[in-house]
Amino acid sequence: MQQLDTTQPNFARDFTRVVEERRDADSDVAGVVQDILRTVRTGKDDALVKYTQRFDGYSLIDDADWVITAERCKEAFDALDAEQRDALQLAANRIRSYHEAQLPKNRDYTDAIGARLGAIWRPVDAAGLYVPGGRAAYPSSLLMNAIPARVAGVERLVVVTPTPKGNSNPLVLAAAHIAGVDEIWRVGGAQAVGALAYGTDRIKPVDVVVGPGNAYVAEAKRQLYGVIGIDMVAGPSEILVVADGKNDPDWIAADLLSQAEHDPTSQSILITDDAGFAALVADRVDVQISQLATQKTARQSWDDHGVIIVVNDMEAEAPDLINALAAEHLELAIDDPEAMMGKVRHAGSIFLGRMTPEAVGDYVAGPNHVLPTGRRARFSSGLSVLDFMKRTSFIQLDEASFGAIGPAAATLAHAEGLPAHAKSVELRLK
Amino acid sequence: MQQLDTTQPNFARDFTRVVEERRDADSDVAGVVQDILRTVRTGKDDALVKYTQRFDGYSLIDDADWVITAERCKEAFDALDAEQRDALQLAANRIRSYHEAQLPKNRDYTDAIGARLGAIWRPVDAAGLYVPGGRAAYPSSLLMNAIPARVAGVERLVVVTPTPKGNSNPLVLAAAHIAGVDEIWRVGGAQAVGALAYGTDRIKPVDVVVGPGNAYVAEAKRQLYGVIGIDMVAGPSEILVVADGKNDPDWIAADLLSQAEHDPTSQSILITDDAGFAALVADRVDVQISQLATQKTARQSWDDHGVIIVVNDMEAEAPDLINALAAEHLELAIDDPEAMMGKVRHAGSIFLGRMTPEAVGDYVAGPNHVLPTGRRARFSSGLSVLDFMKRTSFIQLDEASFGAIGPAAATLAHAEGLPAHAKSVELRLK
Structure with a gap:
């Protein structure tokens, strides 16, 4: 963790370094992904068999090996304990309500010279949703990606997900049951994205591919952008907490760690106008990390990318810092969050006040948790029903x-x- | 031109070939563009000087060499003849009106459990607009790209345009005056897109880059997607005309040629249920081509990519063909265009009835003429104010x-x- 102070002579230089730091993996995935996509395009199912054996240690032999059925998802849902089932259902209902109000309106009018003009919104025919296997298999992500597609009216909703050595996550399957997914294919990686874009013998192509994934999945989506629509280029998650000294340092420490525990490249930043509070939070972060099952990840993220910025005058200084960082998640744990929000030009999502920790937005608040990272909130938005729709204008x-x-x-x-x-x-x- | 008939035994195969034909240039621009972008990122203004000398034969020496001033645009506007000035102004006013109604509404509500939820739309801070030099320097494109940005509320609107040997198009400058562009830089190609994305010594970076360009410009935008927002991956233009035998074959021939004259890779397709009418149109196309100043381009486009499809039953067969082609422009020159539009799932823009030639949409109707090509209407939309805005959700x-x-x-x-x-x-x- 590094601590900056706006009164330090080098602050501008150090802050710029924080803003411009690239946390994305810089490995040479582009060439590998290009090869995989080319191979899947021509080799179709055979290529998927080969890659799935190699990367997931899973054999796609009979038809039944390829898919996870709706019955299996229903069983996973029925097997949940009541608390988890109710929590998933509450999340699904609240996400659905929030996104239903996003549905755009068609236009159809005749102007002063008698020209009829308008625009019609329609869903895409088919959408693909990437669901990671392993550590990052989150039922909440499935709901956040699948429900907007369903609300948009997409007729065919296809999940691809790697099942390493045949293993899948029952919570994810239960979420697929709740959201109402039409097909689940047991393929992952860049090869799964290629299959969705080009189609294979078994898998029919889709129009849009969304969902989180590792660097290979993200690069495959980027390379296929234009062949298909995609949600966005996603990077490591991040949180910016703006908190005055009246907060409980334990609460703020937990909020910072809720992003740090995602990935070693995640970033948590605190802006405060109280140097004493900053020290308390730093201390509580260290204590809490040691109690986490995710401590290794959280430790590395906080050590490498954590930042505490002490400002002199919150009202005068924080807005420019907030807008330069253009963070995915912005918590405003201050007396008048409304006034501060009025000065925010760039943020993926804003959490107002002391009783709105970012984690409620990850699960149950309703707005989408798929949000622009890496300062992309300057020009892009969180996932919405619009990502699954397109507009046709007309003239008569x-x-x-x-x-x-x-x-x-x-x-x-x-x-x-x-x-x-x-x-x-x-x-x-x- | 090839003619297909849905009653032919090979129709399905031949039609699939038309649908899947790739008309995009397949040359190896990716590597060249990657080099240029890397060089601009590190070399900044020096790199622009070098490339502009090499590609445009134009020397960027003094500050004044780099820009086209607002005064110069005003002069170009004042020098227009009255007819052109009025036509540009009419176009600008109609485009502005249509796009003003696209402005999205913010949301801010409290739900049943007392959670305050919402979303705020804001413009990006700065947008860049690529304006091609040479043949494809269209004032109408400048209006179609710049006006939605202005309507969205973008504060800084920057044009980049190559000026080969120092030449610029006075109509484009006049359009820049009408639209109210803030900066015009005399740089073009992939290097100009790189300059807008990364910023150079003189040129401050922008958040979104839009506008048409050659294969290098398109590839630069694609590679920089994620660093900046972009409008879309654009390909050669196309028109699909659905016309019964009651049309004047000369009108329909002209409509087909209005896309063919754009580029040798453009595509014009006619669907009709009247084989005799098809023959008349084919004949009129040949006659009209020979009268065009653009005959070389139109001839090549029509010969290589033109298609006439004769169907048995318009109502039963046309919708599936229309949706498979997902064309940029769709003209419905039939008795009941409304009923047919109801069956169209995929099209960039629809032109209803016999009195709505596609060309009015290119200029003065109001809706945007920047539309998805290459079957991308399956998942993407024409340019709108939303391309210059982003949404921040909030929770309290x-x-x-x-x-x-x-x-x-x-x-x-x-x-x-x-x-x-x-x-x-x-x-x-x-």
């Missing part, structure tokens, strides 16, 4: 409205050196 | 609402093996 003219604007179109077409454009208008003007 | 709980959903969050955190998540909730529940 009659003789009068065509007569009103056609001549200007012909003028511009000639000016641009496009005579066939002009002719298609002029023939109708005669 | 009090003790009661936190008490209502906090326990479920803790249950799920434990189930996912994330104890710090659970702790940040449980500390507050005590």
Whole structure:
């Protein structure tokens, strides 16, 4: 962890270094992914068999080896203890409610010259959802990705997930049952993303692929962007907590660690105007880490990427720091979070006040937990139903409205050196 | 041009070939672009000087060589003849009106358990707009890209454009004056996109880059996606005209040619249920091509990529063909275009009826002419104000609402093996 103070002479330089630090894995995955995608495109199911054996130690032989059935998901759901089942169901219901209100409205109107104009939103035909295997197999992520697709009206919702040595996570299967997934294929990695984009013998292609994954999965999505739609380029998670000295240092320490425990490359940053409080939080972070089952990850994340920034004047200094960091999660644990939110231009999601820890947003609040990382909140948004929909504009003219604007179109077409454009208008003007 | 008939035994095979044909340039631009971007990132202005000399034959020496000033744009506007000025102004006004109604609404509500939830839309801070030099320097494209950014509320709107041997297009400068562009830099190609993404000594970085360009520009945008937001991966333009035998074959021929004249890789397709009409249109296309100043391009496009499909039963057969092609532009020159539109799932923009040639949509109708190509209408939309905005969700709980959903969050955190998540909730529940 490094501590900065805005009154230090080197603050600007040190803060810029924090802002510009790249925490994404810089390994040479691009070439490997390119090979895998090319192989899957031509080799189809055979290529999936080969890669799944190699990377997951799992044999795809009979048809039944390829899929996890709806019955199996239902069994996993029925086997949950009541507390977990109720929690998942509460999460699903709240996520659904929040996202239903995101559904965009169509437009259809006739303007002053009599031109009918509009736009129609429709869901994509099919969406693919990547669900990681192993440590990062989160039922909450399945709900956050699948429910917006269902709300959007996507007819075919396909999950791909690696099942290392045949193992799958029953909580994830239960979540798939709740969300209502149509197909689950036991393939993972870049090869699974390639299968969804190009289609294979067994797997029909989809239009959009979403969901978290490792560096190979992320790179496969990036390379296939344009062949398919994707949710976003995702990086390690991050939290920025803005807290005054009136907070319980234990609460804030736990909030910082709730991101640090995700991944060694995750980042937790505290901005406070109370140096004494900063010291208390740093102390509580160290104590809490030692009690965590995730301590190894959290320790490395906090040591390597944790930052505490002490400011002189919260109101005057925090907004610029917040906007420069453009964090995925922003907690405002201060007296007047509303005023501060008014000055925030860039953040994935904002958690207002002392009783809104980021973790409630990960699970049950309702808004999506798939959010832009790595300062991408400057230009991108969290996952929503819009990621599973597209808009078709339309135009309808009659003789009068065509007569009103056609001549200007012909003028511009000639000016641009496009005579066939002009002719298609002029023939109708005669 | 190839003609297909749905009654032919090989129709399914031939049609699939049309659908799957890739018309994008397949040259090896990726490596070249990667080099250019790396060089611009480290070499900054010096790299731009070098590439601009090499590719555009233009020397960037003094500060004044780098920019086209607002005064110069104003002069270009003032020098327009009245007809062109009025046409550009009409286009700008209609584009602005259509896009103003796209502005999304913020959400802020308190739900049944007392949780305050919502989302705030904000413009990006800065947007870059690529404007091609040479043949494809279209004032209409500048308006279609710049006006939505302005409507979104983007504060800094930057144009980059190559000026080969120092030449620029006065109509484009006039359009920049009308749209209100803040900066115009005389750089182009992949190096200009790199400059916008990374920033150089003179050029401050932007958050989103939009606008058409050649294969190098498109590849640069694709490689930088994630560093910046981009509009889309664009390919050659295309039109699908669905026309019955009651149309004037000359009108339909001109409509087909209005896309063919754009580029040798553009595609024009006619679907009709009248074989005699198909023959008349094919004949008129040949006659009209010979009269075009753009005949070389149009000829090549029509010969290589033009398709006429004769169907037996328009109502029964056309919808599936339309949806498989997912065309950028779809003209419905039939008696009941409304009924057909109801069956269209995938299209960039639809032009309804016999008096709505696609060319009016290119210029003056109002909806955006930047539309998804290459079957990407299956999952993506035309350019809109949303491409220049992003959404921040927010959550605010009090003790009661936190008490209502906090326990479920803790249950799920434990189930996912994330104890710090659970702790940040449980500390507050005590």
